[in-house]
Amino acid sequence: MFSESDLHDYPCMFLKANSGKGVSALFPPYPLETKTISDRSINVVREADYIANTKAKRTYPWRYVVVACKARKKALREVN
16 A cells, blocks of 8 residues: 655655566656646646745655555555
8 A cells, every 4th residue: 555645735646566576666757837627637848847836834745655465455444
């Protein structure tokens, strides 16, 4: 299980399987220019070479991962 919190002005982290048996974190670039397609669809036209434009004095996102073979219900109970 993977979860994140406090993502205001900060991108989500995406996980991508790598060539081994692990995963790599991917962060989308900060959108410099967007084009609205519809009320729920926005295309990024131009991207920055950084991932966030945010104020330094704030809380930043935190993420957690729970790995379990058979303790799924217990892990979910502990997170809630």
